[in-house]
Amino acid sequence: MATYRIAVGTLDGKEITEHFGQSKGFRIIEIDQETDEEKPLADIEVVHSDGCGQGHNEDMLRTKIQALLDWNVIAILVKQIGPGSERMVTKNGIQVLVAEGDVETAMVRIKKFFKRHHFQTQD
DSSP, X not given: OOEEEEEEOOSSSSEEOOBGGGOOEEEEEEEEXXXXXXXXXXXXXXXXXXXXXXXXXXXXHHHHXXXXXXXXXXXXXXXXXXXXXXXXXXXXXXXXXXXXXXHHHHHHHHHHHHHHHTOXXXX
C-alpha cells in the first residue's frame, strides 16, 4: 500500500490556522494513494529546547523541519509561510502548500494534486 504524509498547521483539526514560523505544532495525516483514505496519525507539538515554541529564528525552524522529517512528511499545509522559511522547508525535500479555510476542502485539492504530479510516496 502506497501512502504519503501531510503535516497540517491546525489548532482544532478543522481549520487551517497556523503560520509556519509561528506554529507550535501540526496534525500528521497519512493518505492512502490508491483509496484517498485519510488516517490521522498524531498531533505533534514542536517546542525548541529553550522552551520557546514560536518565532522565526533558524534554530526553531530547523527543529520544526526535523520533526516533520522524523514523521516522513512529504508536504506541509499552512495558512502562511515566509520566503526564508519556505526555502528552508523545500531545501529539505518537503513540499509547501498554502491555503486558508477548512482542512477537509484543502485535503480534497491536495489529493488531486498528488495524483496529478505522481510524487514519490512511501510503501
